[in-house]
Amino acid sequence: MPAHAPGSVRSVTEQNFTERVLQAERPVLIQFWAAWCRPCRLVTPIVESLAADRAGEVDVVRADLDDQPGLAARHDVNAVPAFVVYAGGRPVGSWTGAAPQHVLDQYLTAALRDAGVDR
Template structure:
């Protein structure tokens, strides 16, 4: 498997969820998306930019709703795009919907400030 490039967005699946999210050294932002979802297509470049800008601070992964229905169900995802932040192996915050970069930054910062989110 090729080495992970910091700041890049990798896929997360049921099979690698423990390694990539629960055992991650840094907080993790999960983007739930679907290929048919127009708002997902619009927000994906923003999420990729956020991943690059916050490399070393937050890992960013994405899960395809259609390919990973169990993972989506586990997180109560009923609409996409949806986001879940994990810190210390536990959910620290979540939100649904496409948003501009500054709003995503605010949501992420708020989740990372949540009680129990510190590592």
């Protein structure tokens, strides 16, 4: 498997979820999105910027709601964009809705802090 650039956002599927999320060395932020979702399209560059800013600290992945309905159901996602934070192989926080980067960063920091993961 080719290496990915630090700070890049990779796709996550049912097939690679264990490897990319549950077995990840770092905490993982999952963005659930859909191509037809305008707020998802607006927040995607913000998530990519957040991934670059947190490179080496947090892995960021995205799951397409339409292509990965099992992952969405597993995480009780019924609106997008939705976000789930994993640390140590378990979900430690989640939220729904597009927001500016500083707000997404605050949500991520709070989820990690609540899980005992220091920034």
